[in-house]
Amino acid sequence: MLEKVDPPTDRCRPVLFALSLGDRRRQREVDAARHLLECQICAQLSRPLLERGQASDNEKVIPIRGDADIVLARQGAREAAAQLKFTRTELTVIATAVSEIARNIVRFADEGEIAIELVEKPYLGVRITARDAGPGIPDVDLALADGYSTYHGLGLGLPGARRLMDDFAVVSELGRGTTVTMTKWEKRGIQ
Ligand SMILES: Nc1ncnc2c1ncn2[C@@H]1O[C@H](COP(=O)(O)OP(=O)(O)O)[C@@H](O)[C@H]1O
Ligand SMILES: [Mg+2]
Numbered sequence: 001m002l003e004k005v006d007p008p009t010d011r012c013r014p015v016l017f018a019l020s021l022g023d024r025r026r027q028r029e030v031d032a033a034r035h036l037l038e039c040q041i042c043a044q045l046s047r048p049l050l051e052r053g054q055a056s057d058n059e060k061v062i063p064i065r066g067d068a069d070i071v072l073a074r075q076g077a078r079e080a081a082a083q084l085k086f087t088r089t090e091l092t093v094i095a096t097a098v099s100e101i102a103r104n105i106v107r108f109a110d111e112g113e114i115a116i117e118l119v120e121k122p123y124l125g126v127r128i129t130a131r132d133a134g135p136g137i138p139d140v141d142l143a144l145a146d147g148y149s150t151y152h153g154l155g156l157g158l159p160g161a162r163r164l165m166d167d168f169a170v171v172s173e174l175g176r177g178t179t180v181t182m183t184k185w186e187k188r189g190i191q
Contacts, residue, residue: 008175011035012042017133019046020177021061021113045176059117064132065110070102073114080116081126084186094126094184097164100157101130101180107151109134109178125166125185133177140170 008016015035018026027033036043060080062073077098078091086094098114105112112132119127137143144162149155158180162168165182172178 008041008045009039012039013133015039015042016045016176017111020131020133059115061113061115064102064105064112064114064130066106070099070106073102073116074099076114077116077126077128080118081184083118084124084126086126086184086186090184093164094128097161097182097184098128098130100161101128101182104157104178104180105130105132105134107153108132112177119183123185125183127181127183128165130180131177132179136174136176137170137172137178138174140172144170 012035014030015027015032018030018032032046036046060076062069062076064070064073074095078095081091081094098116102114105114109132112130112134115129115131117127117129119125142148144158145155146159147155158170161180161182164184166185167181167183169181170178171181
């Protein structure tokens with residue numbers, strides 16, 4: 001039988017956020033370890049987050065808290081991708097996809113982070129991972145449909161980014177947050 005647990009409180013939020021980012025320093029600052037001992041719901045929720053592991057060294061992580069960070073994420077992705085043989089057009093395409101995903105974090109989740117990583121397997125490419133501990137998306141398939149928006153937006157951010165990038169995945173859980181992972185491969189490296 002499932003034990004009955006209290007819903008998350010305001011104290012849970014910074015802890016879950018720090019855990020979702022995989023940021024050890026932030027976890028220490030909010031005393032996540034102690035909170036997990038005291039709070040049953042966070043202990044349950046955090047298990048998959050803790051298993052996910054830490055960001056790798058070649059990953060550049062940009063905290064997203066406001067509009068200025070959208071610009072930083074866009075520039076960071078462009079600069080990282082420019083180390084590979086992407087065309088100028090492809091660099092703009094990557095930057096545009098990152099802008100849309102970063103904008104969604106600011107608008108729907110208030111804050112989160114965008115990790116930018118160069119990958120080499122199976123091809124050279126740039127992988128973007130956008131994470132937030134916001135409200136989550138109730139129906140991801142619907143959110144990926146052209147024109148779907150919950151706030152009178154154009155509803156083209158997610159589907160547009162999906163079209164612009166090569167690989168694209170959204171994982172979201174209500175009340176826990178959203179992770180968008182997208183990769184652009186350097187096509188000239190692909191035989
Ligand atoms: N990070 C997120 N957290 C919660 N909901 C999101 C997030 N990103 C997108 N959504 C939901 O998906 C919908 C579609 O997103 P998008 O295609 O970017 O269109 P728009 O931003 O114009 O609404 C949004 O209206 C919102 O309901
Ligand atoms: Mg959007």
